[in-house]
Amino acid sequence: MGRPSLLYALAATLSLSTSIPAFAQQAFNRIATFPVAENLPADMDPATPTSSEIITASEDGNILIYSDSPLGAVGFVDISDAKAPKAGGVIKVEGEPTSVTVLGGKAFAAVNTSESYTNPSGKLLVIDIAAKTAEEACTLAGQPDSIAVSKDKRFLAIAIENERDEDVNDGAIPQMPAGSLQIVPLADGMPDCDGIKTVDVTGLAEVAPEDPEPEFVAFNEAGEIALTLQENNHIVIVSAETGEVVGHFSAGSTSVEKIDMLDDGALRFDQKAENLLREPDAVKWLDNDRLVVANEGDYEGGSRSFTIFSSAGEVLYDSGADLDQQAALVGHYPDKRSDAKGVEPEGIEVATYGGQQYIFVAEERSSLVAVYRDTGAAPEFVQVLPSGIGPEGVVAIPQRNLLVTANETDLVEDGGARSHVMLYELGEGAPVYPMIRSVMVDGQPIGWGALSALAADPSQPGHLYAASDSVYGGESAVFVIDATKTPAEITRKIVVKRGNAPAQKLDIEGLVADGEGGFWLASEGYSQRLIPHALYHVDADGMIDEEIGLPAELLAHEERYGFEGITIVGEGEDRMLVMAVQREWKDDPKNQVKLVAYKPVSKEWSAVRYPLDAAEKGWVGLSEITAHGGALYIIERDNQIGTAARNKRLYKVALDGFKPAPLGGDLPVVEKTLVRDLIEDIRSASNGYVVDKVEGFTIDAEGQAYFVTDNDGVDDSSGETIFVNLGRLDAVN
Numbered sequence: 255m256g257r258p259s260l261l262y263a264l265a266a267t268l269s270l271s272t273s274i275p276a277f278a279q280q281a282f283n284r285i286a287t288f289p290v291a292e293n294l295p296a297d298m299d300p301a302t303p304t305s306s307e308i309i310t311a312s313e314d315g316n317i318l319i320y321s322d323s324p325l326g327a328v329g330f331v332d333i334s335d336a337k338a339p340k341a342g343g344v345i346k347v348e349g350e351p352t353s354v355t356v357l358g359g360k361a362f363a364a365v366n367t368s369e370s371y372t373n374p375s376g377k378l379l380v381i382d383i384a385a386k387t388a389e390e391a392c393t394l395a396g397q398p399d400s401i402a403v404s405k406d407k408r409f410l411a412i413a414i415e416n417e418r419d420e421d422v423n424d425g426a427i428p429q430m431p432a433g434s435l436q437i438v439p440l441a442d443g444m445p446d447c448d449g450i451k452t453v454d455v456t457g458l459a460e461v462a463p464e465d466p467e468p469e470f471v472a473f474n475e476a477g478e479i480a481l482t483l484q485e486n487n488h489i490v491i492v493s494a495e496t497g498e499v500v501g502h503f504s505a506g507s508t509s510v511e512k513i514d515m516l517d518d519g520a521l522r523f524d525q526k527a528e529n530l531l532r533e534p535d536a537v538k539w540l541d542n543d544r545l546v547v548a549n550e551g552d553y554e555g556g557s558r559s560f561t562i563f564s565s566a567g568e569v570l571y572d573s574g575a576d577l578d579q580q581a582a583l584v585g586h587y588p589d590k591r592s593d594a595k596g597v598e599p600e601g602i603e604v605a606t607y608g609g610q611q612y613i614f615v616a617e618e619r620s621s622l623v624a625v626y627r628d629t630g631a632a633p634e635f636v637q638v639l640p641s642g643i644g645p646e647g648v649v650a651i652p653q654r655n656l657l658v659t660a661n662e663t664d665l666v667e668d669g670g671a672r673s674h675v676m677l678y679e680l681g682e683g684a685p686v687y688p689m690i691r692s693v694m695v696d697g698q699p700i701g702w703g704a705l706s707a708l709a710a711d712p713s714q715p716g717h718l719y720a721a722s723d724s725v726y727g728g729e730s731a732v733f734v735i736d737a738t739k740t741p742a743e744i745t746r747k748i749v750v751k752r753g754n755a756p757a758q759k760l761d762i763e764g765l766v767a768d769g770e771g772g773f774w775l776a777s778e779g780y781s782q783r784l785i786p787h788a789l790y791h792v793d794a795d796g797m798i799d800e801e802i803g804l805p806a807e808l809l810a811h812e813e814r815y816g817f818e819g820i821t822i823v824g825e826g827e828d829r830m831l832v833m834a835v836q837r838e839w840k841d842d843p844k845n846q847v848k849l850v851a852y853k854p855v856s857k858e859w860s861a862v863r864y865p866l867d868a869a870e871k872g873w874v875g876l877s878e879i880t881a882h883g884g885a886l887y888i889i890e891r892d893n894q895i896g897t898a899a900r901n902k903r904l905y906k907v908a909l910d911g912f913k914p915a916p917l918g919g920d921l922p923v924v925e926k927t928l929v930r931d932l933i934e935d936i937r938s939a940s941n942g943y944v945v946d947k948v949e950g951f952t953i954d955a956e957g958q959a960y961f962v963t964d965n966d967g968v969d970d971s972s973g974e975t976i977f978v979n980l981g982r983l984d985a986v987n
Contacts, residue, residue, distance in 0.1 A: 280608075281685040282625060282639055282657055282678045284941045288339040289896060290322070290673040291666070293329045295344070304329075305673045306660035308353040308400075309647035310361070312383055315654045317342065318675060319361045319383065320647065321351035324664070328354060328363050328381060328388070336656055336677055345388050347379060353401040355410070358443045359383050362391075364398035364412055371419040374431065378412070378438065378445060392447035395436055400470040403440075404477055409494040410438040410445060411479045413468035414452075418485070427485055427553060428465030432456050435468055435481050437494055451497035458502045459486035461531075461553075474539035478565070482534045485553040489534065489545075491565060503567025505532040505547065508557050512698050513575045514582075514592040519728030520756070521589060521701025523575075523582060531555025536602040536616075540628055544570060546613055548599040556595030560602065560615050562633070571632050581620040582699040584638055584688040585965060586973040588619040589703075589726065597622070603657075604628070605650030607680050612636070616645040616659065621972045623648065623659055637685045640942060640974045642674035655680045661972075669872070670970055671895050674943065687940050689977040690735070690962070692744035700747045702733055704967040705975060707765035707819065707878070708950025708960060709773070715956040720744075721775065723949075724761035724785070725967030732765065732773055732796060737960060742977055748796040750775070757798055759785050763949070764820030764833060764879075772799075776817035776833050779804075787816045789831065789852065802852070805859050807917035811840040817850075818949075819879035821886065823909065827855045830914075834864075834879040834888060846923065847876055849886070849907075851914040860914035863923045864907070866890065870900050878961075882953040882983065884909050887929065889951045889961070899944040902932040904951065904961075904986075930986050932961060939976050957983045 290306045306329065309320040318331040322344065328351050330342030349365040356362070361381040368374040374397035381388045399415040414436055418429040435453040439446040455466045462485070469484040478500065481490040491501035507529045515525040533555035534547035543565050549557040558578050562571040578596045581587045591598065601616030611628040621641050626633035642661030649658050657678040664673040692700035706723035716738035722731055734746035750757045764776025771794040779787030787809070791800035804812075815837035823830045830851045838847055845866045852859055866874050869892055878889035885906040892901040905926040915921050936944050949964035959980040965973045980986050 278682045279684060280680060280682055281637060282680050283686045284676055285337050285679045286339050286677040287942050288331055288675040292341045293344050301666050303664050303666055305662045305664050306675050307646050307662045309649050309658060309660035310354050310356050311649050311651050312356055315651040317383055318658060319354050320660050321354050323350045326350060331675055345386055347388060352399050355401050355403045357403050357407055360443060362401060362410060364401040366397045368397045374416045391445045395434055395452050402471045402473055404473045404494055405475050408440055411471040412436045413471050413481060415467050417467060427462040430465060432465050433468045435492060437497055453492055453497050455490050458490060459483055459488035460504055461486045470536045472537045472539055474542045476542045480537045480539060480545050482537045482547060484533050484535055487531045487533050487555060501565060505534050507531050508572055510558055510575050513578050517590050517593045519726050521587060523698040523701060530557040532557045532561060535600050538602045538604040540604055546602055548602045548615055550598055550600045551595045558596035560599055577617060577624055579699045580624055580638055581622055582701045584691050585703040585975045586620040586622050586968055587701055588968040590969060591619045601646050601648045603648035603650050605652045607652045607655060614648050616648050618644050620968060621645060639678055640687045641676055643671055643972050665970055688741050690742040690975055700744055702744055704964050705962050706763045706949045706964050708952040708962050709765045709767050710952040710954040711767055712769050713955055715954050718952060719765060719767060720950060721762040721765040723763055727760060729756045730760040730762055750792055750796045752798050761785055763818045766820050766822050774820055774831055776820035778816040780814050787812060813839045818877045821879050821881040823881050834876040836875040859917050861917060861921050862914050863921045865923060867901055871898060874901055877949045878951040880952050889948050891948050893946050895946040896943040899933060902936060902948045904929040904932060935978055936976050939978055942974060945974060953983050959983045959986050
């Protein structure tokens with residue numbers, strides 16, 4: 255397999271144009287990532303929570319404008335050079351901006367100024383994009399949500415949600431006051447506040463008709479407004495010219511098969527959900543007669559799908575389980591949301607590039623954007639795009655062949671990833687992402703994620719194995735990978751079993767093929783959860799046939815951060831299993847960890863100490879070990895992410911200097927040699943931010959070196975899995 259960074263360089267440098275032959279493959283690929291925190295004012299704490307939510311672009315496509323609810327601001331990003339976005343600063347708006355749109359040189363922001371749920375209020379701001387100044391234009395009828403401008407530039411439509419208090423009556427509706435739709439006439443590009451029409455949409459929905467909660471608005475070319483009432487599971491069509499309701503219909507319900515409905519740490523797509531209310535969020539028109547909605551769900555529903563309706567309410571297409579299944583194939587399925595709404599489609603964008611109309615579906619919980627080609631009938635799946643955590647806003651800039659996502663989640667208070675804006679370009683070539691994906695078996699995806707270990711088949715080049723950690727502890731597994739394909743392909747899932755049931759109380763962090771068809775596994779213990787530190791041998795079918803607990807000399811000093819890798823050294827009676835301990839245990843000097851050895855024949859335990867690099871921030875530890883060509887190769891990493899990441903390094907320890915001593919006495923300290931800094935490999939692989947968990951490394955039978963990252967099962971994570979072939983080991987350093 256070629257290096258993803260090389261594929262990316264090819265794809266990203268070619269822009270779509272009329273000169274591209276019709277038969278050339280085209281794909282969207284990410285070209286830049288902008289952390290929203292870079293827009294914070296210089297006098298503000300850089301750890302201040304901030305977020306990019308709904309996003310739009312100036313008419314020339316050179317400036318991005320987004321709403322930032324936590325900061326109470328509207329932010330700007332200069333993308334004149336799309337591959338190098340620049341901070342454009344923010345405007346504080348004295349309230350909570352909920353949505354933005356653009357007309358000419360002005361941006362219009364809907365701002366929530368409510369003092370309570372029962373006394374909602376809002377305002378419309380007019381922002382001069384060039385001067386970055388704002389003035390209040392109109393007082394709104396309540397708490398606004400979505401805003402849009404008509405195609406003929408004559409009207410603004412604003413959904414006045416007047417959202418419910420989820421702490422009252424378990425969030426059930428009705429909760430007054432009711433929401434509405436406001437239509438604002440535009441004169442010479444400015445709002446005519448005296449001419450605002452307030453459209454009453456009560457009495458239409460089957461669910462809580464007295465309390466509509468409008469969510470999203472969109473215009474078609476005929477001047478009609480599509481308005482979703484998410485909690486009411488309803489869609490309303492309104493004439494912008496007259497303010498009259500010209501149609502309305504229930505979004506209905508649907509049944510979905512071959513999905514995962516259980517939050518149980520196991521990815522099994524063999525279940526069915528019936529009569530799910532769609533409860534649509536975002537809506538866009540495909541043409542004057544068809545509209546598409548993202549069925550996020552909120553109050554009681556969420557069908558995990560997107561639906562195309564006729565303007566009369568006929569269901570023309572529903573994606574069913576496709577979003578969940580496509581996410582599962584690329585390791586992004588959020589198992590912890592299985593008993594809720596799965597990937598949770600929230601945002602929708604529709605745009606035409608080079609004569610082809612696309613549908614983009616932003617999935618809040620899988621942190622993906624699914625791309626479909628509009629065929630006029632059933633849409634054709636094209637690809638998925640990796641986004642930051644919680645993509646909500648999506649804006650297409652087809653005149654520049656760009657697509658932009660706004661990812662709202664900011665985990666700064668937990669030391670995690672910040673909110674990001676991400677840019678993609680449509681060009682000639684193949685998708686860079688995913689770098690690894692699974693296949694469908696019997697109509698169901700092989701679900702995977704949280705790849706915490708990587709190993710090579712000792713005899714077959716390009717034939718690798720990976721394992722998932724405790725995120726999927728309900729069905730711990732070894733995955734068979736064909737790395738000769740691009741993307742690499744997970745072809746089989748071997749469930750680790752005791753008897754006839756999936757083995758429990760495992761946290762597989764180390765994996766090595768035994769050369770006889772089976773595997774040795776290293777499980778990282780966590781005593782508080784009754785997970786033992788242990789080694790396991792499994793046969794080719796995943797059956798545990800040997801279990802080895804740690805000796806008292808080790809357990810007396812145990813910590814949570816235990817074995818993070820396992821490899822095999824030597825032959826016959828001298829054969830040793832060598833395990834890397836992630837962080838210092840109670841008997842370790844600061845910045846030294848153990849490499850522990852175990853001889854299965856003699857049952858002898860021994861160890862050496864390994865010197866860690868000092869951490870600039872957080873901690874540094876080990877996450878993988880593999881033996882090859884007279885050396886132990888070790889992944890050393892910090893726990894930092896994005897611009898804070900400093901240490902994602904591959905070291906080696908010569909085996910002739912690896913002399914483990916018995917436990918309980920003085921342990922020798924090995925010498926390490928830097929082989930490669932992996933940070934640039936991670937960054938250039940997909941033009942995203944640097945993820946923290948480089949958890950797997952191996953070298954195949956031909957000397958090709960590979961590494962993979964652990965995506966934490968899409969739990970407070972973007973879900974991205976970076977899988978890279980570094981090339982032949984002799985060319986790596």
